[in-house]
């Protein structure tokens with residue numbers, strides 16, 4: 001069996017009881033199709049023979065009873081199989097989300113958000129449609145076809161053999177068309193990924209689009225992508241619509257031949273008329289499940305394309321992995337050592353031979369020109385990426401030998417993105433410690449200078465924020481992020497340009513909050529504005545991925561190197577701004 005199909009079907013395993021019930025009911029439905037065709041013969045015989053009024057009256061009652069039983073079986077069959085299908089799809093969707101969220105950062109920089117969203121929504125819906133169609137339809141149609149074929153062969157095996165010479169003729173074009181559908185549908189889904197990416201980008205960047213008056217070109221870009229999707233989908237429609245008429249036309253030749261030969265057998269007395277009717281009834285009925293099986297095949301091809309994409313995502317190797325016997329580190333002292341660390345995102349080396357020892361509870365500032373590798377260096381500490389050479393240790397443990405959970409517990413991060421989720425303020429702060437009490441949340445908010453503005457909001461700590469919630473200023477958002485980090489109370493803190501997006505007034509407030517946060521922690525500060533890091537225990541100057549200077553503000557100024565040049569540049573900038581100011 002096709003490995004994608006085998007893997008998809010494996011998701012049904014936990015729901016085998018539902019499948020068993022549905023299989024039983026589908027056996028009843030399928031078997032009854034054969035019974036109906038078989039009964040045509042004795043019923044017609046009785047009618048044509050005439051006389052037995054009692055039995056004659058029982059026939060309509062029997063028909064109603066059989067249909068009622070078949071209806072009940074079909075209802076149970078349909079509802080149980082759909083339930084199993086939904087449960088399996090739910091598991092796949094959960095697995096796709098969990099495995100995507102757990103991927104390393106390199107994975108997310110390689111793919112667009114829209115593309116990932118498309119996997120979790122469009123691809124899984126397509127898989128769902130295919131699976132419902134196939135798993136729901138396959139078993140019943142096969143049974144139904146088998147029982148009807150039984151009747152056909154029982155009634156007249158020579159005529160049956162003759163009839164079925166034409167049936168394999170339908171298989172070849174059906175298979176050919178099915179393959180084309182798979183290719184066309186795979187392409188249309190790829191374009192759908194692009195479409196979702198444009199939607200996601202333009203809605204999240206709507207401010208820039210408006211500010212630059214780019215609505216027109218955004219609409220044109222979307223239109224072009226939408227047109228592409230339509231073109232691809234048109235291919236799919238064409239093949240899908242073609243498959244049925246082609247096979248039906250081929251089948252009609254067979255039916256004509258069967259009627260001719262069967263009719264001549266009746267006329268020559270080798271078969272009774274009621275046997276012939278029973279044969280024809282079964283023959284007419286058998287094309288229905290066969291056609292449905294062919295539809296299921298097309299649907300299967302389409303969903304196999306989507307399933308392959310979903311499985312490819314699930315199989316994507318995770319570059320950052322937990323080692324088999326990883327150590328769960330308790331609260332560390334915060335001693336961090338980088339030894340001869342090198343790193344690159346692609347071919348270009350980004351960090352080269354970086355060695356740095358950071359003492360517990362000290363503050364180290366990383367400064368240097370844009371692109372010198374400051375953010376990259378700190379992103380290696382929580383293992384957003386793994387070093388290419390050298391090592392990083394916390395309390396003497398190589399971070400790659402620690403469990404991922406215990407490593408993450410050592411580190412709190414505050415960056416300029418101030419990511420808040422669509423949830424209450426209290427719960428946003430709780431991301432730092434999921435089971436924190438409201439008192440703990442408030443204490444953290446007070447230390448982060450956020451308590452006062454939070455209590456002035458309409459619903460205080462229960463106010464909803466994030467994408468669809470109340471609007472907060474950059475400084476307020478940042479203070480909530482700081483409260484979150486305070487609540488986490490990790491021994492190591494990373495501040496990556498935490499104040500660079502703020503104006504001077506809110507920066508002062510955030511700086512006070514940060515001062516509280518930095519107490520008794522090893523702190524890495526990535527900063528553009530040198531004024532914010534003058535009091536750091538150690539200032540590390542990076543240039544083109546190497547440490548070129550290290551020392552305190554005073555010693556570095558005295559040394560007259562890159563730091564003093566950057567400082568002079570910023571100092572002249574700020575005095576120029578003051579001179580030109582209002």
Ligand SMILES: Nc1ncnc2c1ncn2[C@@H]1O[C@H](COP(=O)(O)OP(=O)(O)OP(=O)(O)O)[C@@H](O)[C@H]1O
Pocket residue numbers: 109345346350368369370371372373374375376377
């Ligand atoms: N996800 C990524 N994929 C590929 N290259 C990257 C990625 N992130 C950063 N880079 C590259 O790595 C280099 C160092 O970037 P990094 O952000 O670490 O520098 P930085 O000193 O923090 O810069 P800035 O001060 O402008 O934030 C740059 O050349 C950048 O283009």
